[in-house]
Amino acid sequence: MPGTKLPTENELANKYGVSRLTVRKAKGKLIAEGLIHSIQGSGSYLTKPEMWKLHPFTIESIDDILNLGKEMAFKIHEFRMVPNNEEISKKLKNPQDRFIFQIIGVRYFQGQPISYVHYHLPFALGSRIPVEQLNADPFIPQFENLAGIQVAEGEQSISSGRANRTVAKNLGIRQGSPILIMETLYFDHQGQPIEFIKARYREEFRYNIRVTRRKMGSTAIPGIFAGT
Structure with missing residues (x-):
């Protein structure tokens, strides 16, 4: 649900057996589409309605x-x-x-x-x-x-x-x-x-x-x- 904190890049990479670079690229696309957002020093979250x-x-x-x-x-x-x-x-x-x-x-x-x-x-x-x-x-x-x-x-x-x-x-x-x-x-x-x-x-x-x-x-x- 909106506001939910996502796992870290390392956690996602280990869970799905991919590299951190792959996770980072995927996260970048989701951020660009407005589906998630990042807060410095806190992590990434599902985006609330803007x-x-x-x-x-x-x-x-x-x-x-x-x-x-x-x-x-x-x-x-x-x-x-x-x-x-x-x-x-x-x-x-x-x-x-x-x-x-x-x-x-x-x-x-x-x-x-x-x-x-x-x-x-x-x-x-x-x-x-x-x-x-x-x-x-x-x-x-x-x-x-x-x-x-x-x-x-x-x-x-x-x-x-x-x-x-x-x-x-x-x-x-x-x-x-x-x-x-x-x-x-x-x-x-x-x-x-x-x-x-x-x-x-x-x-x-x-x-x-x-x-x-x-x-x-x-x-x-x-x-x-x-x-x-």
């Missing part, structure tokens, strides 16, 4: 993103201080910081790994967050509570890519598999960037975005060409 395929999430606001996070669990792999770099400093607008705080981990939905995530926090913010108090709940409310900040708005870019070895291992997919890459930048009420997230999702993940016009009438909306 509900995000059947009922895509709808995003209209930051609150919807937080509610989406409540449907998932997050496992922290590391939380540490790392050197700042050009890409991150441009996002966080903090070239003065020699170091930033980085959180790396995996989001799970119904027990299945769905995204491999990097959180990047400015030094002043990250240094106020005790890692031992973080849990699997959505991080934004935790950051707001522990660091005394408040998220006011965010922007997100979406692109496609291929899973490298690390991403593939953590998501239980083949290296080179298509993935969805989401980069999200959150700001406080002063417009200061306070968190940059880069998440790599399995290609099956889907969500809808619903938008509304800020101003009705014949006058063009600022930043949008009339007639668009």
Whole structure:
């Protein structure tokens, strides 16, 4: 039944009198077909129904993103201080910081790994967050509570890519598999960037975005060409 843990590769090889390579190839095909999934350090499991395929999430606001996070669990792999770099400093607008705080981990939905995530926090913010108090709940409310900040708005870019070895291992997919890459930048009420997230999702993940016009009438909306 879904969620059942499978025997190890050695156990399967011994049981059926085949090599581990044969077992590994067969397991790779089953993973590619979505019939089983692997969790790093735990093993392989029969896949549960992927509900995000059947009922895509709808995003209209930051609150919807937080509610989406409540449907998932997050496992922290590391939380540490790392050197700042050009890409991150441009996002966080903090070239003065020699170091930033980085959180790396995996989001799970119904027990299945769905995204491999990097959180990047400015030094002043990250240094106020005790890692031992973080849990699997959505991080934004935790950051707001522990660091005394408040998220006011965010922007997100979406692109496609291929899973490298690390991403593939953590998501239980083949290296080179298509993935969805989401980069999200959150700001406080002063417009200061306070968190940059880069998440790599399995290609099956889907969500809808619903938008509304800020101003009705014949006058063009600022930043949008009339007639668009």
